Amino acid sequence: MLQDLSQYILDIAENSLKAQASSVEIEVEEDTRENVLRLRVTDNGVGMDSEQLSMVENPFFTTRTERRVGLGIPFLKQAAETCDGSFEIRSEKGRGTVIEASFRRDCIDCPPLGDIPATVMALMVGWPERSFLFRFRFNDDIFETGTEELLQVLEDRELFASAEVALWISRYIEQGIYNLRTGGNEGFEEDHQP
């Protein structure tokens, strides 16, 4: 079982990349009025047919050959359902896959969000040639960033491999989420921990 939702997001996005997605969209939505937390990972990878799709929630189904169990998706589904939430995978062969999970925010078993900035950073460093879009929605407000926006400044995908750039990305996202939650950009401390 993974520790928090940011680790599930990383795990699902890694699946997308192994499915040859050139672009992966990650959305996290916190709605304090509806008391819901939603995750959505959308990719344009190879997708799955209905037979594969029906097996993917089974922990003893995996396409990998290195080991014979695939636990990421079954655990996320279980975590969502434990928290009065829902879990859904939609996929189309040749088009891509969408995975959505929702949780009741104040459920005692709801996994913490965890270090979302580190997840996005790890993806951008590990897969510099792919494109990521990250969107965090807090009630009506949105923070969004992604490979394409950062490339307008960096101009060179190889710079994602630079430690200084990677750590900047993590701080930038951390601040973006912090600003959404606090309703402004005042008071963000460099050493703030979410």
Next chain:
Amino acid sequence: MKKITSLEDLRRIKEQSKDLTSARSGGKTRIIVGMGTCGIAAGAREVMTVILQELDRRGLKDVAVETTGCIGMCQKEPLVDIIRPGEPRITYGDVGPADVPRIIVEHIVNGNIVEDKVVGQTD
């Protein structure tokens, strides 16, 4: 001190680091972190973050950090491979954030393999 992170900072980092573009080309040391489900569950992402922090702190720019999927040694995750140019690929296992500074200083900077964490070697 309050500091707002902005795209301007990113532009500054880019301007100051023209030589960074060599980070992924040949002749550089590679660090490869296992980022399969097993690695993630064992703390690979935290290890990767500490690696990046350590490289940044020491100003080691000619090192490329990469990720890979599950290689079937799940029980030894987090796994970190280091390949210095012209040298065998060394696989370290059960790597925690606290091991990272030692591995970077000993192996990447000084060229000495940290024997007690090695779980594999490939030529």
